[in-house]
Amino acid sequence: MAGLQDIRRRIRSVKNTQQVTKAMKMISAVKLRKSQERLVALRPYAGKMMDVVHRVVGRIKGDSEIQPGPAAQAFLAPREEKRIRVVLVASDKGLCGGFNANVLKAATAFATETQAEIVHLDVVGKRAAEWARKRKLTATGEYLNIPLAGFQRVVTEISEGAATQYHAGEIDALYVIYNYFNSPVAQTPTVFKVFPMELDRRTESREAAEVPHLLEPDPNAVLETLLPRFVETELLRNLLESSASEHGARMAAMDKASNNAGEMIAKLTLTMNKIRQASITNQIIEIVSGANA
Amino acid sequence: MSQSIKLEVVTPERPVFSADVAEVQFPTATRGYYGILPGHTPLMTAVGDGLLYYVQDGQKHWLTVFGGFAEVGPDRVTILARESETVDMIDLERVEADRQHALKLLKEAQTEHDLASAQAALDASLIRLQAAGHPAGHGF
Numbered sequence: 001m002a003g004l005q006d007i008r009r010r011i012r013s014v015k016n017t018q019q020v021t022k023a024m025k026m027i028s029a030v031k032l033r034k035s036q037e038r039l040v041a042l043r044p045y046a047g048k049m050m051d052v053v054h055r056v057v058g059r060i061k062g063d064s065e066i067q068p069g070p071a072a073q074a075f076l077a078p079r080e081e082k083r084i085r086v087v088l089v090a091s092d093k094g095l096c097g098g099f100n101a102n103v104l105k106a107a108t109a110f111a112t113e114t115q116a117e118i119v120h121l122d123v124v125g126k127r128a129a130e131w132a133r134k135r136k137l138t139a140t141g142e143y144l145n146i147p148l149a150g151f152q153r154v155v156t157e158i159s160e161g162a163a164t165q166y167h168a169g170e171i172d173a174l175y176v177i178y179n180y181f182n183s184p185v186a187q188t189p190t191v192f193k194v195f196p197m198e199l200d201r202r203t204e205s206r207e208a209a210e211v212p213h214l215l216e217p218d219p220n221a222v223l224e225t226l227l228p229r230f231v232e233t234e235l236l237r238n239l240l241e242s243s244a245s246e247h248g249a250r251m252a253a254m255d256k257a258s259n260n261a262g263e264m265i266a267k268l269t270l271t272m273n274k275i276r277q278a279s280i281t282n283q284i285i286e287i288v289s290g291a292n293a
Numbered sequence: 294m295s296q297s298i299k300l301e302v303v304t305p306e307r308p309v310f311s312a313d314v315a316e317v318q319f320p321t322a323t324r325g326y327y328g329i330l331p332g333h334t335p336l337m338t339a340v341g342d343g344l345l346y347y348v349q350d351g352q353k354h355w356l357t358v359f360g361g362f363a364e365v366g367p368d369r370v371t372i373l374a375r376e377s378e379t380v381d382m383i384d385l386e387r388v389e390a391d392r393q394h395a396l397k398l399l400k401e402a403q404t405e406h407d408l409a410s411a412q413a414a415l416d417a418s419l420i421r422l423q424a425a426g427h428p429a430g431h432g433f
Contacts, residue, residue: 038306045303048373052364056337152305213335213364217323225322225339226362229375236305 007272018261025254032247039240049233060219069220081172085120089178089242090128092145096250100127106189107177151239159231178238179245185252187245194234298331299369302377309377316348317370336365355424383425392418
């Protein structure tokens with residue numbers, strides 16, 4: 001049996017660890033709130049953007065006089081997907097439960113299942129970069145240690161690049177693999193196709209009921225400026241979802257760790273008390289039997 | 294027919310403005326300023342940089358808008374701006390500092406690209422100053 005000293009030392013060490021995990025939980029809670037605020041602020045914009053894109057596309061589709069340009073065709077008649085660009089979003093740091101493992105598993109599954117060739121891979125976060133290296137995939141774009149304020153720049157870079165590549169015929173689709181933020185304690189690894197976007201039916205029925213929009217200066221010009229912006233917004237939303245998910249996952253993981261540490265301390269304290277009591281009992285017996293003799 | 298327009302201005306960072314107004318005028322990217330009254334035909338266009346004004350209770354109010362899209366319906370105007378501020382959000386001291394910085398960059402600019410970005414920064418700061426009613430903005 002371990003000595004009293006050893007157990008005391010272990011309790012102290014576990015207590016220290018618990019302090020660290022508690023602090024990390026608090027930090028994650030603050031960061032989570034920040035990411036979540038930005039995400040919540042972006043959602044109305046993203047929703048409206050989706051609406052506008054649907055309307056413009058529905059309009060171009062519904063009017064046979066308009067000759068759809070290349071950007072419009074991306075939505076109306078998607079090309080067969082032979083070459084695709086993929087953006088993989090994970091985190092830079094660990095200690096966040098299954099956050100990275102889940103999204104990387106989804107990425108592995110996607111990479112093996114897809115018929116298309118991944119011609120361009122962007123990785124966001126160190127864990128994603130490591131994953132690519134392990135699989136001997138070349139990450140064309142690496143974005144590491146990006147703070148919340150730096151998301152916009154990353155997003156602009158990727159969306160502009162992707163739009164150019166699409167027009168040049170180098171890629172046929174853009175996918176993002178990231179963690180969708182359900183709630184602070186639940187994330188779902190998600191594979192999201194940014195474009196070409198599938199239009200849902202509700203757009204068409206709604207469009208028919210309304211007076212068609214004038215598109216100025218002309219429909220294709222509107223769509224061509226709209227498309228990169230739309231892609232940008234969706235990417236930004238995905239990055240924010242991932243960031244909020246990461247902090248949520250870390251908060252949950254650290255909460256669990258703090259609880260486990262608490263349990264361990266309770267167990268060790270119990271053992272320590274038992275040993276101490278045993279030694280006291282022993283000493284009393286010795287004294288009593290000594291006095292009797 | 295409705296006598297008011299629901300004006301909504303949203304940016305990726307935050308919803309900036311939302312209320313019923315009587316009249317809206319905003320800058321477009323290609324065709325100058327568009328004035329919108331209730332009952333306007335549906336329209337969609339790219340938004341330029343500049344000042345948007347709306348009339349509420351007979352009073353004119355100003356907002357800055359920088360790029361984005363506008364969707365106009367008979368009873369609504371939705372502006373998806375890249376950036377936008379109400380007058381209250383403008384920090385005059387900071388904008389003035391931005392303006393001085395932009396002027397400095399403009400003098401030092403070496404390439405075409407530097408020149409364009411410095412000019413854009415200067416324009417943005419002037420638009421903000423003008424929105425805030427600052428004298429320096431009237432030179433714009």
